[in-house]
Amino acid sequence: MLDALKVVTVVVVGVMVGVEFSVAFVMNRIFSALPEDSGQLGRAHGGRMLGAVMPFWYIGSLVLAGVWAVAGWPGQGAGLVVTAAVLLVLSVIMSILLLVPINNRSKAWTPENRPADWKEQMNRWDRFHYLRVAVIVAAFALLAAALV
Template structure:
């Protein structure tokens, strides 16, 4: 049985999320780091607070939709395997984000812009490095999800 509309929705939701995270890692934060300290800190603080409100829902929605695709594809073992890998990677990334990146993000979001902590740039660099690792795994999850959806429509 084919569920093309659901597959389309999950690929759009996941693709936009991964693209957003890739843009943050590859374009937004590298440009912000070129700004003066006050502007850089203010920008990253604003982004940390905004993304801190939006991304939990986006990640959760992507995971739920990926699990739904895995459930639907259980008749096609190869497609199910790729969907399951995607769901596992997304689950692990959510845990990684909550345990490692959210605390850093919270520190950035709570910075006093009038008196920046001495280590604020180190904090930003650490977050960017860890975020780049997350983006790599997000791309892997998206590839697995795309393969799963493609396999299900070709069988």
């Protein structure tokens, strides 16, 4: 049962990392290259869509890592899992304090109602997101290392 939990945790966190990495390094670059207002509209739609799913994914990943840490304590790799769980906690805190407030504003923007500094706000979101991606990549790496 513990082995199944480990695999599910690594898969769930790994797919989350893949989605967030794609947002940071693929999707937002595509949106930035689109003509006129298409990029801003694409980001707003992505903010609505992913904003509805990601809280469950982040919290679910954290819960899975926490259960693994408790169930696997004091076994081999438990320290790695605990550290990964701490990093996932950090990613949730970063999300709530830094990214969600910007996302909540930007997901409702249209070319007609967006603020004058909308690009600066998107750049700030991107910088915070890059940092969050680094944190969850590190958590994923620790979870994967704990498997071996």
